[in-house]
Amino acid sequence: xxxxxxxxxxxxxxxxxxxxxxxxxxxxxxxxxxxxxxxxxxxxxxxxxxxxxxxxxxxxxxxxxxxxxxxxxxxxxxxxxxxxxxxxxxxxxxxxxxxxxxxxxxxxxxxxxxxxxxxxxxxxxxxxxxxxxxxxxxxxxxxxxxxxxxxxxxxxxxxxxxxxxxxxxxxxxxxxxxxxxxxxxxxxxxxxxxxxxxxxxxxxxxxxxxxxxxxxxxxxxxxxxxxxxxxxxxxxxxxxxxxxxxxxxxxxxxxxxxxxxxxxxxxxxxxxxxxxxxxxxxxxxxxxxxxxxxxxxxxxxxxxxxxxxxxxxxxxxxxxxxxxxxxxxxxxxxxxxxxxxxxxxxxxxxxxxxxxxxxxxxxxxxxxxxxxxxxxxxxxxxxxxxxxxxxxxxxxxxxxxxxxxxxxxxxxxxxxxxxxxxxx
Amino acid sequence: xxxxxxxxxxxxxxxxxxxxxxxxxxxxxxxxxxxxxxxxxxxxxxxxxxxxxxxxxxxxxxxxxxxxxxxxxxxxxxxxxxxxxxxxxxxxxxxxxxxxxxxxxxxxxxxxxxxxxxxxxxxxxxxxxxxxxxxxxxxxxxxxxxxxxxxxxxxxxxxxxxxxxxxxxxxxxxxxxxxxxxxxxxxxxxxxxxxxxxxxxxxxxxxxxxxxxxxxxxxxxxxxxxxxxxxxxxxxxxxxxxxxxxxxxxxxxxxxxxxxxxxxxxxxxxxxxxxxxxxxxxxxxxxxxxxxxxxxxxxxxxxxxxxxxxxxxxxxxxxxxxxxxxxxxxxxxxxxxxxxxxxxxxxxxxxxxxxxxxxxxxxxxxxxx
Numbered sequence: 001x002x003x004x005x006x007x008x009x010x011x012x013x014x015x016x017x018x019x020x021x022x023x024x025x026x027x028x029x030x031x032x033x034x035x036x037x038x039x040x041x042x043x044x045x046x047x048x049x050x051x052x053x054x055x056x057x058x059x060x061x062x063x064x065x066x067x068x069x070x071x072x073x074x075x076x077x078x079x080x081x082x083x084x085x086x087x088x089x090x091x092x093x094x095x096x097x098x099x100x101x102x103x104x105x106x107x108x109x110x111x112x113x114x115x116x117x118x119x120x121x122x123x124x125x126x127x128x129x130x131x132x133x134x135x136x137x138x139x140x141x142x143x144x145x146x147x148x149x150x151x152x153x154x155x156x157x158x159x160x161x162x163x164x165x166x167x168x169x170x171x172x173x174x175x176x177x178x179x180x181x182x183x184x185x186x187x188x189x190x191x192x193x194x195x196x197x198x199x200x201x202x203x204x205x206x207x208x209x210x211x212x213x214x215x216x217x218x219x220x221x222x223x224x225x226x227x228x229x230x231x232x233x234x235x236x237x238x239x240x241x242x243x244x245x246x247x248x249x250x251x252x253x254x255x256x257x258x259x260x261x262x263x264x265x266x267x268x269x270x271x272x273x274x275x276x277x278x279x280x281x282x283x284x285x286x287x288x289x290x291x292x293x294x295x296x297x298x299x300x301x302x303x304x305x306x307x308x309x310x311x312x313x314x315x316x317x318x319x320x321x322x323x324x325x326x327x328x329x330x331x332x333x334x335x336x337x338x339x340x341x342x343x344x345x346x347x348x349x350x351x352x353x354x355x356x357x358x359x360x361x362x363x364x365x366x367x368x369x370x371x372x373x374x375x376x377x378x379x380x381x382x383x384x385x386x387x388x389x390x391x392x393x394x395x396x397x398x399x400x401x402x403x404x405x406x407x408x409x410x411x412x413x414x415x416x417x418x419x420x421x422x423x424x
Numbered sequence: 425x426x427x428x429x430x431x432x433x434x435x436x437x438x439x440x441x442x443x444x445x446x447x448x449x450x451x452x453x454x455x456x457x458x459x460x461x462x463x464x465x466x467x468x469x470x471x472x473x474x475x476x477x478x479x480x481x482x483x484x485x486x487x488x489x490x491x492x493x494x495x496x497x498x499x500x501x502x503x504x505x506x507x508x509x510x511x512x513x514x515x516x517x518x519x520x521x522x523x524x525x526x527x528x529x530x531x532x533x534x535x536x537x538x539x540x541x542x543x544x545x546x547x548x549x550x551x552x553x554x555x556x557x558x559x560x561x562x563x564x565x566x567x568x569x570x571x572x573x574x575x576x577x578x579x580x581x582x583x584x585x586x587x588x589x590x591x592x593x594x595x596x597x598x599x600x601x602x603x604x605x606x607x608x609x610x611x612x613x614x615x616x617x618x619x620x621x622x623x624x625x626x627x628x629x630x631x632x633x634x635x636x637x638x639x640x641x642x643x644x645x646x647x648x649x650x651x652x653x654x655x656x657x658x659x660x661x662x663x664x665x666x667x668x669x670x671x672x673x674x675x676x677x678x679x680x681x682x683x684x685x686x687x688x689x690x691x692x693x694x695x696x697x698x699x700x701x702x703x704x705x706x707x708x709x710x711x712x713x714x715x716x717x718x719x720x721x722x723x724x725x726x727x728x729x730x731x732x733x734x735x736x737x738x739x740x741x742x743x744x745x746x747x748x749x750x751x752x753x754x755x756x757x758x759x760x761x762x763x764x765x766x767x768x769x770x771x772x773x774x775x776x777x778x779x780x781x782x783x784x785x786x787x788x789x790x791x792x793x
Contacts, residue, residue, distance in 0.1 A: 313600070328576075348702075356705055358747065359771060359790035361599050361672055367771055367793065 004126035005119065006152065011127045012242060013116040014149040014157035015099060015134060018166035020112035022054040024091045025081055027143035036060060037079045040068050051083055055166060088112075094142050102130055107242045113161075115154055117242035131169045155238035156181075158190045177236045182209030191230060196223065208234045253287065254295070255279040256343025262301045264338040270327060276344040277323035284346060290315035290355045291346025294322065296329045299341035308333045309347070315355045322346070426492040428462045430513040432485035433505075436467075439482050440502050442655075443471040446478045446628050447498035458498040459541045463491040470544055471498060475625045477545035478632070479656040492517050495536035504531055545658045547651050550644030553587060554610040557636030563594055563605040565630050566757040566785060571623040572598035579664040583626050586617035595669060596623075597788075601750045602669060602773075603757060606784035610638065619643050620666050625659035632657055673788060674768035674775070679710050679739035681718055682779050685755055685763045688718075691731040692752050695720055698727045699748065705792050709743035710735075710767070718765075722748075736762070744770045745792040751776070754787030 005011055017023065021039040026032045036057035038050050048068035060075035072078055092111045099106045102124060105117035118130055125133065131148045138144050147168040149160025159181065160172035172180060187197035189208055199222055205211050212234035219227030232238070255276050263269055284291060294316065295309035310329050316322055326344050350356075359367055430436050440458065448455035459470040467486045470479045494517050505513070508526050516523040517535070524531045564583060572580035577599070584595040592607045621629070632655055633639050642649045643661075650657040695706055699722055706722035706729065716738030720731040744767065755763060760778030767774045776787040 356745065356792045358600050358792050361597060361602060361669065361773065361788070361790055362667060364771060364773065364790055365672075 004128075005122050009152050010117055010119040010242075012151055012154055012157045013118055013127070013131055013134070014151075014154070014161040015095075015114055015116060016147050016149075016158075016161040016165075017095065017112035017138075018145040018147060019052055019054055019058075020091075020144075021052045021083060021088055022057075023144050024088055025084075026054070027091070028087065030143075032079065035079055036062070036075050036077060037081065038062060038068075038071055039083050040071075040080050041083065053078075091142060091144060095138060095144065095146075098137055098141065099134065102134060105242045105244060107244055115157065115242045128169070128171065135167065135169060153236070153238040154240050154242065155190060155233045156236055162190070174236050177212075178209070181234070181236070182207060182212060184208050186211050189230070189234065191226075191233065196230075199223065252345050252347040253280055253283045253289070253291065253349065254297075254343055254345025255283070256297055256341055256345075258299075258341045259339065262338035262340050264336065266331075266334075269330070269334075269339055269342065272342050273326050273330060273344065274319075274323050276342060277326055278319045280344050280346055281317060281319040281322055284317040284349075287349075288352045289349040290317040290352060291322075292348040292350060292355075293346070294325045294329065295343075295345045295347065296326055296333065297341070297343035297345065298330070298334060298339055300335070301338040301340055303340070305341070306333065307343075307345075309345075311348075314357050315350055316346070317352075426462075426517045427489060428467075428492070428515040428517070429487045430485070430515070431487060433508070433513055435482060435485040436513075437502070437505055439467070439469055439480050439485070440498075440505060442480045442632060443469040443478060444498040444502040445471075445631055446473055446476050447471040448473040454495070454536055454540050455542065456497055456499070457495040457536050457541065458501065459493065459495045459538065461491070461493050462486055462488040464488055470541075472542055472545070473624075475622045476628050476657070476659045478628070478658075479544060481654050481656075493538045494522055495538055495541045496522055496533050497536075500533060504533070544656075545647065547649045547656055547658065548642060548644035548647060550642045550649075551614050551616055552640060552642050553592070553613045554638060554640045555592065555607055556610065557633040557639045560592075560607050560639065561630045561634040563607045563785075564626050567594050567596040567603035567605050568623060568626045569753045569757060570596040570598060570601050570603035570787070571626075574598070579620060579662055579666055582620040582622045582662040582666075584617075584666040585619040585621060587613060587615055589613060589615050591784075595666070597669060600747075600790050601754065602673075602788040603754065604786055604788070616643060618666055619648060620662040620664070621648060621659055622662055629657065629659065672773070674766075674773055676768070677739070677766040677775075678769050679742040679767045680764060681710055681716070681738045682736040682762055682764045683718060683733055685758065685761060687733060688763065689752065689755050691720060691733055692748055692755070695722055695729045695731060696748050696752065698722070698729045699724055700727070704747050704749050705745050706748050707743060707745050710738055710741050712738060712741045739767075742767050742770065744774070746774070746789060747792060750789050754789060757787065758785060 022037045025037060025039065034056060036054060038053040038057050040048050040050050050062060050064055050066045050068065050071050052064055053062045057075055057078055062071045062075055062078065068080065088111060096106060096108055096114060099114060099116050103116050103118050103121050106114055108114045118127060121130060124130055127150050131150055135146060135148060138146050145166045147161045147165045149157040149162070149170050149172060151157040151160050151172040152174060156172045160170040163170045184207060186192055186200050186205055186208055187194070189211070192200070200211065203214070203218055203222060205214050211231060214231055216228060216231060219231055223230065257272065257276065259272065292315045293309050293311050295307050297305065297307045299305040308329055310325060312325060316325065322344065443458045447458055450456060455472055461468045461470070465484050465487055466481065468479055468481045472478070504524055508524065509529055511527045514525045516525055521532050521534050524533070567583055571582060575581065580598055586593050587609065589612050591609055594605045594607065596603050629650070633650070636652055636655070639650055639652050646661050646663070647658050648661055699706065703722065703724045706720050709719045709721070711717045711719055716735050718733045718735050720729065722729045754776045758776070758778045760780045760783070762779035764777045764779045765774060766777065770791060771793060773788045773790055776789070777783055778785055
C-alpha cells in the first residue's frame with residue numbers, strides 16, 4: 001500500500017462536516033431529514049439570525065447570518081431550531097475521536113472541521129480508501145455527512161474538500177493545480193475574503209491563475225506579507241504542518257451572555273456572573289490553565305460597552321475565585337444602569353504546572369503541610385511524565401456539563417479530546 | 425468686614441500647610457476646605473477628611489480686630505499664599521469671600537458657609553501613652569508600606585499598634601508580606617492591643633509629629649487622639665480584630681545570610697528592570713562553599729537575569745522564589761548598612777532584619793511556589 005503514498009512529502013486530509021448543526025439535529029431527530037431546517041440563535045429573542053441551515057433550506061436561498069424574518073420570507077416552511085451546543089460538542093468529540101483512529105496527527109480547526117495527516121497511515125489503506133472509510137464510518141456511527149479533501153498540504157486539502165458537497169471526496173494533486181485550481185476566481189480561494197478579492201481585482205487579478213503569476217512586489221504593497229503567502233498558496237505551496245497542539249495556543253477564555261431582558265438588580269446580575277464564572281472555570285480547567293488577569297464586560301441598555309480588568313496576585317481557575325474577583329470588578333465599575341450583556345474573560349493564561357502561587361501568611365502552614373506531597377508528585381512526574389498524577393479537581397471528566405455559551409463559541413470543546421489522549 | 429494682619433508669613437504658611445495636608449482631596453466636598461478661626465493674636469486652622477480631624481493653633485503670628493471664622497478651599501488657599509509677593513499680607517473677610525491683599529496685588533476667593541463645616545471630633549480621654557515624635561514617626565513610616573491596598577480584609581488596611589507597657593509594637597501586613605517595628609514608650613503605661621490606625625491617617629500623623637519632641641496619645645473606644653502644643657489630632661480606628669501574627673512568624677530558620685543592603689538593592693533594581701512590569705518573581709538561592717553567595721535568577725520571554733552576591737555569613741543551601749518588588753520595599757524601609765535574610769523554608773516566611781545590635785525592626789515575606 002505504501003506505493004500509493006508519495007516518497008517525499010505528505011498526505012493530508014481535510015475533513016469538513018456538511019451543514020454540521022443541521023446535520024446533528026437531523027441525526028437526533030430523523031424526521032427532520034429532507035426538510036428545510038435552520039438553526040438560529042434564540043428564535044424568539046432579538047438575536048434571531050441564521051447560524052446554519054440544511055441543504056434543503058439553501059435551495060430556497062436561505063443563508064448563514066441572514067435574519068430569521070428574511071429567511072422565513074424566502075422559505076415559509078422553514079423549520080427553525082435553537083442551537084444546542086451541548087449536542088454539537090458531543091457530536092464533534094465523536095467525530096474527532098473517530099479521526100484519531102486513523103492518525104495521531106489530527107488538528108482540529110473548529111467544531112466541524114479538521115486536518116488529518118495520514119502520511120504514516122499506509123497500513124490502513126490507500127489515501128482514497130482511508131477517506132472513504134472515514135466518510136462511511138461518520139455516517140454509520142454518527143449519522144453525519146462530511147466532505148473530504150485529499151492533498152499534499154493543508155491549503156490544497158481545504159480547497160479540495162470544498163469542491164464537492166455534500167458527501168464528496170476530492171483528490172487535488174500538485175499536477176492538478178493548473179487545470180483545477182487556476183480557473184477558479186481568486187475570491188473562491190481559502191484565505192481570500194471579499195475585501196481582499198476586491199483589492200486583487202483592482203490590480204487585474206481575477207482568477208487564481210492570475211494570482212499565481214502576479215507580481216510579488218505589487219502583491220506585497222497591496223496585502224503585505226499575506227500577499228506573498230497567497231501567491232505561494234495559489235501555486236500549491238503550503239508548508240504548514242498538521243499540529244495537534246495548535247488548538248492550545250489561545251490567549252484568553254471568556255464567556256458573555258446577552259440577558260433576556262435588561263437587568264438593574266444587583267442580586268440578579270450577581271447570579272448571572274455566577275453562571276458565567278462557572279462556565280469560565282470549567283473551560284479554564286479543561287484547558288489546564290489559570291488566568292492571571294480577569295476582565296468584566298458590561299453592556300448597558302444604550303449599547304455603551306465597557307471592559308475593565310484587574311491583574312490578580314494569584315492566578316485563578318475555580319468558580320469561587322473567579323466569581324469573587326468578578327463581583328469586585330463589577331461593583332467598582334457598574335454605574336447602576338440597566339445591563340444588557342455581561343461577560344467574564346480570563347487573560348494572561350498560564351499553564352497549571354507553570355502557575356505560581358504567592359503564599360499567604362495566614363494559610364502558608366496549610367500549604368507547607370502539602371509540601372512533602374508536592375515534592376513526591378514532582379519526582380513522580382519527573383520520572384514518569386507530567387500526566388502520571390493530577391489533582392482530582394483538575395480532571396474534567398464532566399463531559400456532559402454544558403460548557404461555553406452562545407458567545408464562547410471556540411475551540412475549547414476539543415480539549416476533552418486532547419485530555420483523553422493524555423489519559424491513555 | 426474683618427481684617428487679619430499676617431505678621432509672620434512663613435509661620436502662617438506652615439500652619440495652613442499642616443491643616444491643608446489633611447483636608448479631603450475630593451474637590452467638591454466641604455471637607456476640601458479648611459476652617460480658620462482668628463481672634464486677636466490667636467489663630468486656629470481646622471481640617472478634616474474621612475478618617476482624620478486636625479486643629480493647629482498659633483499665637484502672635486496674626487493680629488485680628490475682634491473674631492472671625494471662615495472656610496476656604498484648602499489647596500487653593502495654600503497655593504496662593506505660598507506665591508505671594510514680598511510685603512505685608514492682609515486677609516480681608518467679607519460675607520461670602522475673602523481677599524488676600526499684598527501691596528497692590530489682591531486675590532479674592534469665595535468662601536464656604538461656616539456652619540456647613542463639620543464639627544471637630546472632640547479629643548477623648550482614654551488610655552494614655554507618650555512617645556518621642558521623630559522616633560514614632562520614623563517607625564510608623566517604615567511599616568506603612570506593608571498595609572493592604574485591598575478592601576477584601578479592611579482591618580489589614582491599617583497599622584496595628586499594641587503595647588506591652590514598655591514599648592509599642594507596630595505591625596502592618598497585606599497577608600503576603602509583613603513589616604514590624606518597636607518604639608519605646610517614655611513613661612510606663614497600660615498594655616493594650618487592637619489599635620488599628622488607617623493607612624491614610626498614618627501618613628498625616630507622621631508629618632504632624634515628625635518635629636515634636638514628645639507627643640501624648642489617648643486611645644478611646646474607636647479613636648486615637650493626640651494633643652500637643654499647637655496640635656489637636658484625632659483619627660478613627662479601624663473596626664475589627666487584627667489577626668494575631670506572632671504564631672505565624674518563624675523563630676527557627678533553615679538558612680541565614682548577611683549581606684550589604686545597597687549591593688542587594690542595586691542587584692534587585694537591575695533584576696526588576698530586566699524582568700519588566702509583568703514578571704515580579706525571581707529565584708533566590710543560598711550557595712554554600714568556601715565563598716558562599718546569594719544568587720538571583722529570573723527570566724521572561726525576552727530577558728534572562730543572573731546575579732551573584734557575596735555574603736558575609738551563610739547557612740546551608742536553600743533555593744526559593746520571591747517577589748522582587750516586595751523584597752525591595754522591605755529593604756528600602758531599613759536604614760542599616762547590612763541586612764540579615766533568614767529563610768524559614770521553601771514554603772515558609774522569610775525575614776529581613778537590619779544587621780545592627782538591638783534592632784527591633786523586621787520585614788517578612790512569603791515565598792512564591
